[in-house]
Structure formats: structure tokens, C-alpha cells
Amino acid sequence: MTPTDLLSALPRLIAGAGMTLLIVVVAVGGGVLFGLPLGVLSFLNPPSRLLRLLLWLFDKLFRGFPALVLLFLIYFGLGSLPAVTISPFAAVALALGLRSAAYQAQLFRSALGMVHRTQVEAARALGLSQPRTLIYILLPQALRFSLPGLANEYSAVLKDSALAFTVGVVELMSRGKFLSMATRDTTTTYLLVAAIYWLLTQLGISLFRLIEHHRRIPGLGSSRIAGSRGNGGG
Amino acid sequence: MGFFIEMLPELARGLLITLKLIACSAPLGLMIGFAVAAARSYGPRPLRAAARAYQSALRGVPLLVQLFLLYYALPRLGIVLSPFAAAVCGFSLCGGAYHSEYIRSALQSIPTAQMEAARALGMRRSRAVWHVILPQAARCSIGGCGNEIVSLVKYSSLAYLVTLVDLTGAGKLIAYRSFRFFETFLIVGLIYLALVALTSAGFRLVERRANPNHDSDPQRSWRCRTVAALAPSVPMARPGKDTN
Numbered sequence: 001m002t003p004t005d006l007l008s009a010l011p012r013l014i015a016g017a018g019m020t021l022l023i024v025v026v027a028v029g030g031g032v033l034f035g036l037p038l039g040v041l042s043f044l045n046p047p048s049r050l051l052r053l054l055l056w057l058f059d060k061l062f063r064g065f066p067a068l069v070l071l072f073l074i075y076f077g078l079g080s081l082p083a084v085t086i087s088p089f090a091a092v093a094l095a096l097g098l099r100s101a102a103y104q105a106q107l108f109r110s111a112l113g114m115v116h117r118t119q120v121e122a123a124r125a126l127g128l129s130q131p132r133t134l135i136y137i138l139l140p141q142a143l144r145f146s147l148p149g150l151a152n153e154y155s156a157v158l159k160d161s162a163l164a165f166t167v168g169v170v171e172l173m174s175r176g177k178f179l180s181m182a183t184r185d186t187t188t189t190y191l192l193v194a195a196i197y198w199l200l201t202q203l204g205i206s207l208f209r210l211i212e213h214h215r216r217i218p219g220l221g222s223s224r225i226a227g228s229r230g231n232g233g234g
Numbered sequence: 235m236g237f238f239i240e241m242l243p244e245l246a247r248g249l250l251i252t253l254k255l256i257a258c259s260a261p262l263g264l265m266i267g268f269a270v271a272a273a274r275s276y277g278p279r280p281l282r283a284a285a286r287a288y289q290s291a292l293r294g295v296p297l298l299v300q301l302f303l304l305y306y307a308l309p310r311l312g313i314v315l316s317p318f319a320a321a322v323c324g325f326s327l328c329g330g331a332y333h334s335e336y337i338r339s340a341l342q343s344i345p346t347a348q349m350e351a352a353r354a355l356g357m358r359r360s361r362a363v364w365h366v367i368l369p370q371a372a373r374c375s376i377g378g379c380g381n382e383i384v385s386l387v388k389y390s391s392l393a394y395l396v397t398l399v400d401l402t403g404a405g406k407l408i409a410y411r412s413f414r415f416f417e418t419f420l421i422v423g424l425i426y427l428a429l430v431a432l433t434s435a436g437f438r439l440v441e442r443r444a445n446p447n448h449d450s451d452p453q454r455s456w457r458c459r460t461v462a463a464l465a466p467s468v469p470m471a472r473p474g475k476d477t478n
Contacts, residue, residue: 064427066391069402069419076409077416159296166395173298180306187307190299198294 009179016175017196023161026093028154031100039108062102067160071095075167092164100157111146112138151208155201241408248404255321255390260383262326267333275341292331298392300324305396321393329386336378340371373444380437387429
């Protein structure tokens, strides 16, 4: 690939990166939306056995399946059922979002567990109701504790989003694939794609660090909660 | 029901490939992980920088892109890998980067006084690392590395995208032939789930065996728990014993 080829290819790759980011924002955002209530619920350890079973099933199904198999199950599996039509983007958002929700539920549950029990006792003794204790005492601390884990979640989902090309979403990976077929220069193309992914990972993580720094409470333990998963692409 | 019995042999063949992939990649990944962790902890400065760059590059880029580089880009440079070899290389190189973080934080959790004592007794640094530091650090990194191998079970499904007919690939072939997408992928997913459950149960057992007095030795149990917190940049390990 000549430098001019490269320059003309760049806008298309950047458009792909935009799509990738859209997938990540939808999936991680949806993950927070579902994962936070689920995390609170499993932290409270509901007495209902059925509810606990459902939480367990959700966790096993969405964390135990490989992302690729989950995506195929939703796009090809659900999509093949009569009366269900699902767009590639919706399938990817659903698969990655639900998966992220399951991971984030674990993350929030352990973050809530990091707030010392005596604080809950003190709040209850001062007359705060249980929901108020949750909203004013537990969550403000737990959310801060979970920020590093969320950064990790962002980078994991970003990397998983490369799977979207298998169902035909035109994001960074598929733009790279088209480009490599057009130029027949797989080496440069995929190195370029890798560099863009790397940049997105680093940028996102720095952004989360910035938020973490901005929202920190002086004196509140800087104990960083461990993140939710090691490798992406699982 | 007949459909499931019919597809069983084909799935079993795919499963065998998946198991082979895991069996080859997991030990290789651990070895790379240890080498990189040792380079980052004890190496001279340029080696440390190289190890850092390795970790950052392999953890910042999707595994899929790495596999495509290995399988589609390397042939242009004259290196042709079979799908199986490309998958094993990709999994162990990428897994090694993650393992190295767990191993490194475990290495650093051992008090430096131990290294000083070993040196004072006349051990070479490499000997001290191998005989004094590593046996303790290895016990602490079982949790993190075990988690990573559990995710290897799941991300081994990416091998299908470099044309290897593993469990996922077999599932896809069956689904396309029979048009029963939902059932097939559900079965495939459940097989992966069973593998994940088995692997994580196995590692929990190993962890308990390797740390027999884990709870009665407060210092060590504290150290192992802080290993996760020590892991820099993106923290990775979970605090509890729960695996994927």
C-alpha cells in the first residue's frame, strides 16, 4: 500500500471506528442499565428462591457462553424463529449488552460488598430507611469503587465488538476486511486496524481514569476494586 | 431428539479440536506469561520497556485482529501458518500478556526481604527467583491465571473465524445444513458452559490444594488477596473466588 492509498483509506476506517464506538456505548450503557439493578439485587440476596435461580441463570447464560456463540444464538437463532426479525446491529447490541450486564452485575455486587457493614448499621440506627441507605450511603461509594472495573469493561466490550463483522455490521473490523480485499495488502491494513483499536482502548481507559480522579473523595479509601474480566473476545 | 443424536458425532469432532486448542495454548500462554512477567520485574531497563510494550499491545488490540494478522497478514511476509497453528499462536501470545500481569503482581507481592536474604545466603538472582520467589508467587497467581484459562475456553471459539472447524465451526455447519439455528447454537453454548464450569471448578480445587493453610495464615491470605489490587493499569482479577 502506498502512502496515498493509506491516506485515502483512513476516512473509511475512521467511519468504521465511529460505528465500533457506537456499539460499545450502546452495549456498555445498556450493561449499566441492566447490570446495576441486578447487582443491587444479588447484593441484597433476595429471599425468593425463584428470583435467586433467575439471577443465577442469567449470570451463567451470559457469562458462560462465548461471545461469538451468544451472538450467533441471537442473530441466527432468534432471527430464524418466525415472527422475529432482528437487525445485525440490534443483535450485536443485545448480545454484547446482555453479556456486559452480567459482568457488571458481578462488578457492582462486589463493589457494594466493599462498603463496610458498620456503615449500613450506622445509617439504619440514624433512622434511614433501607432504600435511602442504599441511595445515600452505599451507592455513592460503590459506584466510585467500580469505576476501574468499568474501564476494564469498556476495553473488554471494545475488543468483543470486533465480532460484529461476523453478522455484517459495518464497523472497524469489517472496514478493515473490505480494505484488505480491495488493496490486497493484509499486513498494512490489519496493522492499521490494530493501531486504531489500541488507540481507542488507551483513550477510553484514560477517560475513565480522568472521571475516577475527578469524582474521588479525599480520604475515602483508594481501594481499587478488581475488574470484571480478564481477556476480551471470550 | 433424533436431530441431536444425529449431530452428536460432528459436534464431538469439533469439541476435540477445541480441547486440543486449549491443551496447546494454555501451557504455552503460561510460559510466555512467566517470561514476560520475569522480564518486567527483574530484567534490565530495555527489556522491561519491551515487556511493557508487549503487554500493552496485546491487551489493547482485539484477539480477533491478532488472529487475522497471524493468519491473513503473515503469509504476505512469507510465513504461512495452518489455521490450527495460527489459532494456538494467537491464543498463547494474547493469553501470555494477560497471564503476565497476574504473575507479575504475584511476584511483587513477595516481600523484597526474601530476595535480600537469598542473595545474602549466596544465591544468584535467577536461582532466588526460581527457588524462593516463584514457588510462593505461583500459589498466589493460580486464581488469576485460572480465570484467564477459563476465558481461553470461551475465546477459543474465535478459531472458527480463521477457518478452523472447532466446536463453534461444527455448530455453524450443522446449523446451516439443518436450518435449526437456535437449537444448535444453544447446544454449542451449553457445551462451552459445561467446559467453563469444569475448568473453573478444577482451578478452585488446585487453588485450595496449593494453599492448604490459606485461611489460618493471615499474612499469606492477605497477600494473595492484594495481588488482584496490585495489578496495575486495568485491574483485572475479581476479588472473590467466583470465576466466569
